[in-house]
Amino acid sequence: MSAAAPTVDATRVRPVDGAAAYVRRNGWTFGLIGILVLLLLFTKFLQPRYGPINIQGLGVSVMPLVLAAVAQAIIVISGGIDLSIGSMMALTSVVSASLMDKQSDLFGVAVVIGVLGLGLVLGAVNGALVVLTRVPDIVVTLAMSFVWAGAALLVRSGPGGGAAGWLKNITKGPFLNEWIPMAAVVALVVIFVVWIPLARSRLGLSIYAIGSNRLAAFRSGVAVGRTRFLAYAFTGLFSALAGLSLTATTSIGSPVPGPYTLLSVAAVVLGGVSLAGGRGGVFGPIVAVVVLQLIQTDLTFLRFDSNFAYVAQGAILIAVTGLSSLMSLRRARA
Amino acid sequence: MTVTATDLLLEATGVAKTYGAVVALRSASLSVRPGEVHALMGANGAGKSTLVKILTGAVRPDAGTIAVRGRALAVRSPAEARRGGIVSVYQEPALIPDLEIRANLRLTGTPVEPFRHWLAELGIRNLDLSQLARYLPLATLRVVDLARALAIEPDVLMLDEMTAALPANLTERVLEVIGRTRGTDRCVVFISHRMIEIGAVCDRATVLREGSTVGVVDVTPGSEDRIVELMLGEIAADMPDAAEGAAPSPRPTDAVPRLRAEGLAAGTKLEDVSFDLHAGEVLGVVALEGQGQDELFDVLAGMTKPRGGTLAVDGKPAAFGHPADAIRAGVVYVAADRAEALLMQRSVRENIALPFRAQLTRWGLINLRDEQRVVSRAIQTLQIDTRAKGEVSRLSGGNQQKVTIARWVAGGVKTMICFDPTRGIDIRTKRQIYGLLRDLAEAGAAILLYTSELKEIQLVCDRAIVIFGGKVVREIGRADADEPALLRAAYNLRSDSALPEDTVAEAQAAEAPPAEPPGAAQ
Numbered sequence: 001m002s003a004a005a006p007t008v009d010a011t012r013v014r015p016v017d018g019a020a021a022y023v024r025r026n027g028w029t030f031g032l033i034g035i036l037v038l039l040l041l042f043t044k045f046l047q048p049r050y051g052p053i054n055i056q057g058l059g060v061s062v063m064p065l066v067l068a069a070v071a072q073a074i075i076v077i078s079g080g081i082d083l084s085i086g087s088m089m090a091l092t093s094v095v096s097a098s099l100m101d102k103q104s105d106l107f108g109v110a111v112v113i114g115v116l117g118l119g120l121v122l123g124a125v126n127g128a129l130v131v132l133t134r135v136p137d138i139v140v141t142l143a144m145s146f147v148w149a150g151a152a153l154l155v156r157s158g159p160g161g162g163a164a165g166w167l168k169n170i171t172k173g174p175f176l177n178e179w180i181p182m183a184a185v186v187a188l189v190v191i192f193v194v195w196i197p198l199a200r201s202r203l204g205l206s207i208y209a210i211g212s213n214r215l216a217a218f219r220s221g222v223a224v225g226r227t228r229f230l231a232y233a234f235t236g237l238f239s240a241l242a243g244l245s246l247t248a249t250t251s252i253g254s255p256v257p258g259p260y261t262l263l264s265v266a267a268v269v270l271g272g273v274s275l276a277g278g279r280g281g282v283f284g285p286i287v288a289v290v291v292l293q294l295i296q297t298d299l300t301f302l303r304f305d306s307n308f309a310y311v312a313q314g315a316i317l318i319a320v321t322g323l324s325s326l327m328s329l330r331r332a333r334a
Numbered sequence: 335m336t337v338t339a340t341d342l343l344l345e346a347t348g349v350a351k352t353y354g355a356v357v358a359l360r361s362a363s364l365s366v367r368p369g370e371v372h373a374l375m376g377a378n379g380a381g382k383s384t385l386v387k388i389l390t391g392a393v394r395p396d397a398g399t400i401a402v403r404g405r406a407l408a409v410r411s412p413a414e415a416r417r418g419g420i421v422s423v424y425q426e427p428a429l430i431p432d433l434e435i436r437a438n439l440r441l442t443g444t445p446v447e448p449f450r451h452w453l454a455e456l457g458i459r460n461l462d463l464s465q466l467a468r469y470l471p472l473a474t475l476r477v478v479d480l481a482r483a484l485a486i487e488p489d490v491l492m493l494d495e496m497t498a499a500l501p502a503n504l505t506e507r508v509l510e511v512i513g514r515t516r517g518t519d520r521c522v523v524f525i526s527h528r529m530i531e532i533g534a535v536c537d538r539a540t541v542l543r544e545g546s547t548v549g550v551v552d553v554t555p556g557s558e559d560r561i562v563e564l565m566l567g568e569i570a571a572d573m574p575d576a577a578e579g580a581a582p583s584p585r586p587t588d589a590v591p592r593l594r595a596e597g598l599a600a601g602t603k604l605e606d607v608s609f610d611l612h613a614g615e616v617l618g619v620v621a622l623e624g625q626g627q628d629e630l631f632d633v634l635a636g637m638t639k640p641r642g643g644t645l646a647v648d649g650k651p652a653a654f655g656h657p658a659d660a661i662r663a664g665v666v667y668v669a670a671d672r673a674e675a676l677l678m679q680r681s682v683r684e685n686i687a688l689p690f691r692a693q694l695t696r697w698g699l700i701n702l703r704d705e706q707r708v709v710s711r712a713i714q715t716l717q718i719d720t721r722a723k724g725e726v727s728r729l730s731g732g733n734q735q736k737v738t739i740a741r742w743v744a745g746g747v748k749t750m751i752c753f754d755p756t757r758g759i760d761i762r763t764k765r766q767i768y769g770l771l772r773d774l775a776e777a778g779a780a781i782l783l784y785t786s787e788l789k790e791i792q793l794v795c796d797r798a799i800v801i802f803g804g805k806v807v808r809e810i811g812r813a814d815a816d817e818p819a820l821l822r823a824a825y826n827l828r829s830d831s832a833l834p835e836d837t838v839a840e841a842q843a844a845e846a847p848p849a850e851p852p853g854a855a856q
Contacts, residue, residue, distance in 0.1 A: 021464060205433065205441045212432035218392070219428035220442050221413035278432035 028272030028324070029284040036287055039294045046301045052178040059181025060171055062293050063245045064089065065263055066187050069271065069285040070195065071238035072264035078231040079211035079277030080130065083141040085239045086261035087148035088122050090254065092243030094152050097161025097253025108164025116240050122148060123236015127229035145261065152255040159254040167248045183249070187286075190241055195282050198234065207231050211277025266317050267292065272324070292316075342404070343368045343521045344389075344420070344490045349398030350545075351384050356758070358384040359395070360545035366490065368519045371512060373532045373553065375525075376542035377565045377622075377821060379786060382525065385542065386494050389523075390422045391415040402489055416442075419489030423496045425624065427479040431468040438467055439482060448485035456481055457507040472602055473501055480508065491515070492523045497531060498603075498624055509535045527622040528803075529558050529825045543567050558827055566818055590649040592749050592780035593665065595634070598643035604629035605804030606643070611749065611780045616771055618791040618798030618815070619784040622824050626804035627784050631753045634782070635667035636660035647749070661689065664748035670757040672734040675741075678727035682718065683709050685726050686741045712744035716770060732763030739770065747774060751782040756790065768794045788820045802826040 023030060044050050068085050075082045092115050099111045126144050130137045171183040198204045206227040209217035218224050242260065247253050264285075271288035273280030295316065296309045304312075344366040351359040359381040366372045376382040387393040389400065391409040400407050407418040415421070429438050439449055446463070453461060456477050467475060476496055483491055493512070497505050513535050515522045524536055532539060536553045541564040549564040551557050591610035598607045604626035611617050621627045632638040634645070636654030645652045647663045654660045660667065666689075669675050676685050686709045713720055716736045719729070726734060735755055742750060752771070756764045771794050775781050783795060791798050792815045800808040800823040808823045 025466075202441070205437055208433055208437075209430040209441055212430045216426075216428040216430055217441075219390075219412050219422070219424065220430070220438070221411070221416045222441065223411065223413060278430070 026281070026283075029281070029287060032271065032284060032287040032291060036291050036294070039291060039298065043294060043298055043301070046298060052174065055179055056172075056174055056181040056183070058290070058293060058297070059183035059187075060249050062289050063171060063183045063187050063249060064242050064258070065260060065267065065289045065293075066286050067190070067238055067242035067245055068260040068264040069267035069289050070191055070282045071235045071242060072268045073271065073273050073280065073282045073285045074198075074207065074238065075231055075235040076265075076268050076273050076275060077211050077277060077280060078207045078228060079214065080137045080228065080231065081141065081265070081275075082123075082126065082232065082235050082239075083138060083261055084122075084126060084145035084148055085235070085242070085264055086257035086259070087145040087152065088119065088236060088239035089243040089246060089260055090257040091122065091148045091152040091155070092119055092240040093246040094156045094161065094253035094255045096244055096247045097163060098156055099161075100164045100167070100247075101160075101162040103164070105164050105166050108167055111164070112167065112244060115244060116237060119236045119238075119240020119243070120233050121236070123233040123239065124229065126236065127232025130232065131225045131229050145257070149255075149257050152257070156253060156255050159252050159256075161247075161253045163247045163251045167244070168251055171245070171248050187245070191282060191286070194234075194237070199281070203227065203230060208278055211279075213278070263289075263292075266313070269321055270317060341367065343370075343402065343519075344523070345399075345401045345404075346385070346389060347399055349385060349388055349395050349400070351381075351388060351393065351395050357545055359388070361547070362398070362542060362545065363547045364389075364523070364540050365550075366521045366523060368521055369515065369517050370537045371515055371522045371524055371535050373524050373526070373536040373539035374542070375532070375539050375561055375565060377788075379544075380542040380565070381545040382542055383494075384545075386422070386492060386525065389415070389420060389490075390492060391420075416486075416488070420492065421483045421486065421488035421490070422492040422494060423476075423480050423483050425476075425495040425498050427467075427472070427475040429467040429475055429479060429482075432466060434464050434466055435461065435470075435478065436463040439463075442482060442486075444482050444485050448487075449481055452481040452484040452511070453478065455507075455511055457504065473504055476500055477504055477508070480511075484511070487520065489520055490523060491520070492525075494525045495527065495624060497526055497528065505531070527625070527825065529561075529827055532561075533558065541565055558825075562818065562821055562825070562827070566821060591646075592648060593634075593782070594646040594649075596644045596646075598630060598633055598640050598645070599804070600629040600633050600638055600640045601626075603804050604633070604640075607799075607801060607804070607806050608643075609799050609806065611782050613748075613778050613780045614775055615796045616775045616781040616783055616794050618795030619782060619801060620788065620791060620798050620810075620820050620824050621784070621801040623786075625801045627753075627801055629804075630801070631667070631751060631784060634660070634665060634751050636665075666742040666747060666750050668735075668738050668742070668750060668752040668755045670754035672731065672738055675738040676726050676734060679725060681724050682713070682720055682726060682729070682737055685737050686712055686744050689741050689745060708744050712740040715743060716740045717766060730760075730763075732759040732767075735759060735767065736763070736770075739767070743774070747779050749780045749782075750774065753784050754786050755783070757786065764790075788817045788824075791815045791820060800824055800826075 068089060071085050072082060095118060096111055096115045100108045103111075126141055129135070129140045129144070133140065171186055173182050174180055175182045175185045206217065206222045209220065209222050210224050210227050214224060267285045267288045268280075269275060270292070271280065271285030273285060292313055295312060299309045299312060300306065342365050344364065346362065346364045349359055349362045362381060362385050364374065364385065374382055374385070384393065388395045389409065391411045391414055394410060400409055402419050409415045409418060409420070412422070429435075430441065433441065436446070439446060453459070458474065458477055461478070470478065480493070480496060497508055500508065509531060512522050512524065516537070524532070526532060532553060533555070539551045539553055539557075539561055540547055541549045541551065541561055543565060544567070548567060551560050551564065592613045593611040596608045599605050603624065607626070607630055609617065619627060619630070629638070633640045633654075636657040636659050639653075639655065645654070647665065652663050654663070657667070677688070683705070687705045716739060718736045718740060719733050726737060729737065739755070756767055759767070768790065771781055771783065785791065792812060795815065796812055798810050798815050798820070799806050800810065800820070802824065803826070807826050810819060810823060
């Protein structure tokens, strides 16, 4: 029998100042930003005429997926998943385009507010079903994706409608400097107006808590069911924002869901959010969306078959997530 | 001083809870006065953990009332319990691994300064609050969890096995801080398997048995006897006579044991376990919950790798990296939870044949006729009721357990390790399983049996080892292994005196408390 009592070095302190700790904790996101910068330089190298106009176009083209990725990130952080984001985008997009068609700007404002409310309701329905029926979230949201997509087709059987003038213009052009696309600024403002207060609130903490360890969260006094419900509602809200951005950038509404659901999952994974929940933020997925888009652009410049871009995206996704799980394995052993 | 109902800080009366047909709590009551440290005691399955879950809002009772300071309380969630003044600290800390300590405090609305104060009192200074809880050692997390609870000054602080596997120096501080509750207007409900801690810090103890409160004892030197007596109750009248079991086989004398474990250590709880398991014997393992037996069986079954120590099968060193290694070495595992072992949607035949399919193949195809023959023999041997043989999930629990044993018997069993195989099984099937284990041993198999029902030991085992705090503290022969002796041993009490006997580490921890001659001689 060993006589030595086990001791614990309870005061082990990691001697790092705040900034360094911040960088290390968000190392994944900073790494992605590094890759993004390299990709931009590479793009400029491939296509010396790549300039402000292209950057502005990039901002517009990534906007719907950026917002969809934020929607997915919120629910994945809470330990869930939402496979109905693309359908909610389609539904909110056709509803807004149909209502705003040939109407005044002021009415457009009312429609935007109403459609955001609609997004909250769609998400809340998803959340209520997940919490109350105890059917796995992946099943509920897959089923609801058919419901919302069907509803979108009932609203409008084909692409059409219109967008209020201010909504179309809000994402166009540069902001202050020609290199800063207006679309990016709008997306970031929208995200931070909603996300920062959420992340700092007790609800935000609770969302991370239930994703990280549901039993510990329950024992800490977190209302698990209510938190899951609210996380789905916020995912619905951001899906509506993504749907509105589709209307704004295309000036019409299309009832057929784009590839946004699965691309949002891809962006979330690539953006350093753990599919097991509890880890990550929204900034990583946002950068990941831009990275994925730039890779596609570069492959076009390199004259690859455009279909090859999908193959490349998939391969990159596997490679990057494989690398991250190897890294966390090593950290666990260390 | 007479204590009237309103003088009580926490009062639970007539609390009952059933899970399906299983009665977890019949009628439990608990009355705690202000300024008291109150122990909640009970053997395995007495309903202790159910009562704690009810008081903390994790489980809703079927009947009964709970009142804090005379005010009735409906505790439907831990959040409500917290608002009602009941805060709990568990063996597994309720800190969110992916949040910083600071964010964890914010989540429970804990003020930082009092938290730091209590943390310092508990012996931890300079804790970096911006660390993720994930990166702190488990023992530190337990203390952090306790400091967090102390900082909000709850009326009732429930400590559920929180000192289990805590290093001695920290345990000492924890007990000292808990002791300060005396004389305040708050109280602590203290649950521990360590009698020495109960003696050191508690004023009174409430004892549960079979789901009911059977007594409240003032804790004084020597009251351990009374507590053990209450936990045991009338020595169960329905207990089958020991003679009914098979006659004890003579102690095997062959030099090479079938399975030899030396100094096994694993996880946070298994520290140092050694034993020899011989062919032809059933060796019992006795332990209170969470003394490291789960880890021990995980190691033996090849599910986790040990942190230290060695295993030898038939005298040859063995290291199991995977359950398949253990099975190949002839060490097969029967779990308490049948769902862990069986393919619930598949047939009895497929389940029994699964582990030894490899032996029944011809050019890669399964020889169904051979399989049928072997399976039928196993079913007959074990008297499995196979009316619902198409899908194992439709069998009764007892028959399911027989199927898990049959899978190994069919292939010819050499060494079988059973972890609480009769949990939740009716008495008749239990008897059959005991008989089966005895028969297997007679036929030359070596069997290691952990059971949470102490009565079973004398029925089936030739001898038993007792594990406490991750170490083997006693070996008891069949003749002496009656329930009181086993329970005393499981609490690490000496059989001939009322004084607690303890491991070296704990003797060190308990230097300070009064009336404490540490007798660590073994």
